[in-house]
Amino acid sequence: MGVKMVSIDKAVVARFKRDGKVFEILVDCEKALEFRKGKNVSLYDILASDIIYKDNRKGERVKESDLMAVFETTDVNEVVKVILKEGEIQVSKEIRDQGREEKVKKIINLIHRNCVDSKTGLPHPPQRIQSAMEEAKVRVDENKSAEEQIDSVVDKLRVIIPIKFETKRIELVIPAKYSGASFRVLKNYGKMLRNEWRNDGSLDAVIEIPAGIIDEFFSEINNVCHGEVSSKIL
Numbered sequence: 001m002g003v004k005m006v007s008i009d010k011a012v013v014a015r016f017k018r019d020g021k022v023f024e025i026l027v028d029c030e031k032a033l034e035f036r037k038g039k040n041v042s043l044y045d046i047l048a049s050d051i052i053y054k055d056n057r058k059g060e061r062v063k064e065s066d067l068m069a070v071f072e073t074t075d076v077n078e079v080v081k082v083i084l085k086e087g088e089i090q091v092s093k094e095i096r097d098q099g100r101e102e103k104v105k106k107i108i109n110l111i112h113r114n115c116v117d118s119k120t121g122l123p124h125p126p127q128r129i130q131s132a133m134e135e136a137k138v139r140v141d142e143n144k145s146a147e148e149q150i151d152s153v154v155d156k157l158r159v160i161i162p163i164k165f166e167t168k169r170i171e172l173v174i175p176a177k178y179s180g181a182s183f184r185v186l187k188n189y190g191k192m193l194r195n196e197w198r199n200d201g202s203l204d205a206v207i208e209i210p211a212g213i214i215d216e217f218f219s220e221i222n223n224v225c226h227g228e229v230s231s232k233i234l
Contacts (some may be wrong), residue, residue, distance in 0.1 A: 006031075013056060016087035020072050023062055024053040025083055029092040035084050043080055044133035050076055052083075091164070099142060107153055111163075114210040115154060118162040123212035132160040135212035146186070167213040169193065169234040176201030178225040186222055189217045 024095040026048040035041045039059045052067070054060040067074045071082060091099075115124050124132075136156045141149055157163050167190075174182045179202065186192060190209030197205055209217055214233075221229055 006046065006048040006232050008048045009151050012090040012092055014083050014087050014089045014112050021062075021066050021070055022054055023066075023070070023072040023079070023083055024056045024088075025049070025051075026056060027084070027089070029089065032084055032089050033091075033095070033232050036089065043077060044100070047080065052076065052079055080139040096142065100140055101176055103140050103142070103146050104130075105131070107140065107149060110146055111154060111157070113212045114150070114165055114167075115163050116166045116211045118164040119165070121211070124161060124163060128161065129157070132157045167208050168211050168214055169206060169208050170214075170217075171206045171234055172203075172221070173198075173230040174205070174221075174225060175228050176203075178228065179203040180223050182221060182229070185217075185221055189213065189220070 006026070006028040008026060010020055010028070012029045013030075014025050014027045014032055016023045027046050030046070031041050031046045035046055052062050054062045054066075064074045067079055071079050073079065108126050111129050112126050113122055133153065133156075136159060138156050153164060170190075172182075172186075179197075182203065183195070183205075186195075186207050188204055190207040192205065192207055194204070194206040196204045211233070218231070221231075
């Protein structure tokens with residue numbers, strides 16, 4: 001395989017199991033995860049060793065016969081690629097913390113965009129949502145997407161702040177000269193409930209969007225149409 005590019009002290013284990021057999025390699029966590037996502041990363045930058053272990057802690061190597069039985073090859077490169085793509089990669093604490101922080105930010109953004117204060121009808125500022133999540137001791141599940149967790153998080157926040165999901169329906173008539181660019185904005189911001197083209201080429205549409213982003217939407221659509229748009233909240 002060549003000279004080691006990753007320090008063994010900083011490496012984590014990538015493990016693949018099949019037919020009762022275990023195959024382990026030592027890898028750079030971040031590079032291994034990038035490779036799994038399809039990025040073009042050299043194996044030299046991923047591996048801390050070209051040895052495929054049965055148990056890396058005991059220093060036990062796998063037998064070539066086991067490689068042939070499971071992978072139908074003894075080519076280390078090919079075996080490593082399978083382990084990286086299909087095996088379990090031990091995630092370092094730093095990477096876990098970074099992923100959790102990014103997921104928390106996404107959940108906060110989703111709540112800000114999709115929910116409002118049930119008393120005022122206005123969206124809660126992101127900072128207020130974050131504070132409420134901390135006060136409610138919300139635990140983010142690393143194995144679920146932000147979208148899958150938003151309902152349960154909002155349920156916990158109701159104990160701390162007045163909050164509810166809310167959408168608004170908006171009817172718009174957009175001049176023909178702006179209809180093409182505007183159509184993309186409408187689809188990006190919400191669910192299209194009606195879109196009809198009038199004889200003069202103008203677009204008559206109704207969309208449903210999260211109440212928390214109405215101001216942002218109107219700002220964007222007016223910018224695209226240079227203010228030449230007729231709209232009303234239904």
